[in-house]
Amino acid sequence: MLTQLNHLQTSNTPTPTGPHDAVVRSMLANTRPCAVSFYHPNEVIYAQGETGGPLYLVEFGTVRICRLTADGRRQINSFHFAGEVFGFEPGGEHRNYAESVDNAGVRLLRPNADNGLGANELAIALRTLSRIQDHLLLLGRMNASEKVAAFLVDLLDRQDAVRFIDLSMQRSDIADYLGLTFETVSRVLKLLKDSGVIRLPSVSQVEVMNQSALVRLAG
């Protein structure tokens, strides 16, 4: 485990354009300005068991939300990219833990004293819920090829891309997100490559050659 060595920036200005998402923007209007924490890859943002509460906004980079079984198997519940909010935990205690995947910047969202985050919090919680319900279908009822295809399609959407996907996480992260082994993820990517659906210019970049085929595979 790396030592946690975050530089705290005192700048409170939001990102130049701000998050693209209307609900997130509206939510930010109800927060007190807060500094951005910088994380190197694989640092803990909050731990399992910690008393939680606040929400976080990803400024840049990638964050993963994980849970462990007693014997150490890991399930990644979700990845979060720039402009996305994470940190929803019921009750006082974190049942998941959050880590940076790559170099990531995270802003704490402190509600205004007067009115809290209001209805926006519910809206974003429901969106998170819906996203996770999609993932139940994937984990419970899809085979390896469908899982990987669905993952790539999801990344295409969220990165506002049509052709190049940036894989900021490594194969074992993808595996733990999709309920597979990293070998299987690697094999399916090769399968997609060999069938001409994608190319792999580098280990962390996917070029989508046939988007409709990919979408079809994703179920």
Added chain:
Amino acid sequence: MLTQLNHLQTSNTPTPTGPHDAVVRSMLANTRPCAVSFYHPNEVIYAQGETGGPLYLVEFGTVRICRLTADGRRQINSFHFAGEVFGFEPGGEHRNYAESVDNAGVRLLRPNADNGLGANELAIALRTLSRIQDHLLLLGRMNASEKVAAFLVDLLDRQDAVRFIDLSMQRSDIADYLGLTFETVSRVLKLLKDSGVIRLPSVSQVEVMNQSALVRLAG
């Protein structure tokens, strides 16, 4: 598909004792009284694609929340029993559909005009979220025996039982909830029976003979 033939009861009195859960009780205080709808087994409560919005309270019986793949595979996201709230859907449209599992009574929760359901809605949404995140770990990282054991332990807790579990749903429902086939569910139950952890007095009743062993198996 059965014809939908619900008797609408005009009684507005809450259940004799009311839900055990403090948050749910507090939420009910903010709702206008509403009738209870009765459903026979396997009736649709709301459909995929319907415009949604309201929340529902299970008065008695069991409700399942499902989602389908394009080619008809089904994933059951959750079961809901008496005293539990369901119906959380982001945006305007239901992405899941809800059905009665057995004879079930469901009360619509209409918020008061003045203040809505308030913070309770967020609290219950977060609880739903947490429950579903548990399920991600189960679907993604547990084997068949662990899944079934975890399912039984969950039912024990929720039915406030220590010994007898009532299986109101059939094997194929359990399978679609756990990401297995109904044959595998049946085989694991036999395994648990043969190893003395449970007994099966009838097809819809489980007697837990060794709770700690069951909990251990559940991971």
Added chain:
DNA sequence: CGACCAATTGAATTGATTCAAGGTCCGTGG
């Protein structure tokens, strides 16, 4: 009793995993 649906059980198959061996990439230091 007979029909029907659900559940059980068995046997064969298969998709994914496990175990093992190389290969690639990248940063560091000689």
Added chain:
DNA sequence: CCACGGACCTTGAATCAATTCAATTGGTCG
């Protein structure tokens, strides 16, 4: 600049857990 080390990724072969297909049993209701 290139060699080395280590982390990650790929690929192959053997294994295994769960599924599929098939037959039978059990339970319920007219």
